[in-house]
Amino acid sequence: MKRKRILLKIGTNTLTKETDQISRGKIEDIGRQIASLKEQYEFIIVSSGAIAAARQFVKLEHNGAEINIKQALAAIGQPHLMRIFQENFRELGLFTSQCLLSYSDFEKEASKINICNTINVLVINNFIPIINENDTVSTDEIQFGDNDKLAALTATLLKADLLIIATNTDGIYTKESIENNKPITIRTVNNLGELEREISSLKSSLGTGAMQSKIEAATIAKEANIETWIVNGLKDNFIIDSLNNKSSFTKIK
């Protein structure tokens, strides 16, 4: 049976479990789930966390440009992040590999072919690709805040069956429920336009930029007929529970 391809995007909030360190426990939780699902699903990961990994170890001299500091931190943190993935996944019998991509790679035909070729060989040989933005050569994601769009472009290019974005909420909450401090998840979205209106009207008062980028990612995925699920990565077993419909999350069809 052909395995379904899941593109899993893990944000910094999830990877650090909202602390100032990468959580080995969370990486182990993710690895354990991938190991138990590997007969039915193949996983490609887009992981943030390079900057967070560096902040555990260093404080850099400031030269006036905050973005340069973040780029340097990403360069320092990325190998640490990969080491933590590698150590934890290896214990579970999983092999890892690293791919660093930037937006401009998705605009060049030759680069797109190379990305597909490399990642398909990795997947066939059971090496899980762990992708991050190449923060040395471009600043799009660290400037605007996340890897969501990179994940959607990658899911589209690699013909994923599903895009799962792991974050620190039970998906997207309704405007009213946020205002009442009793968050209620929007379970299914068929009309992204309507959702966009709800979110943008929240923007001024509650600062919803973070969810906006996830909606933009879902818009890209939808154009390629890929569903996006926004799930709570802080919870143990979040991938399996969402696949079994045992948790509260947002499904964007």
Ligand SMILES: Nc1ncnc2c1ncn2[C@@H]1O[C@H](COP(=O)(O)OP(=O)(O)O)[C@@H](O)[C@H]1O
């Ligand atoms: N309607 C909404 N529903 C849920 N979360 C929202 C909403 N609007 C804005 N957010 C914010 O988006 C955040 C998640 O995005 P972000 O901080 O970028 O996380 P990540 O690092 O996982 O990408 C939430 O913690 C929440 O503060």
Ligand SMILES: N[C@@H](CCC(=O)OP(=O)(O)O)C(=O)O
């Ligand atoms: N490439 C950067 C991504 C930074 C970022 O803010 O991402 P996210 O946690 O997805 O909002 C890193 O690895 O630190």
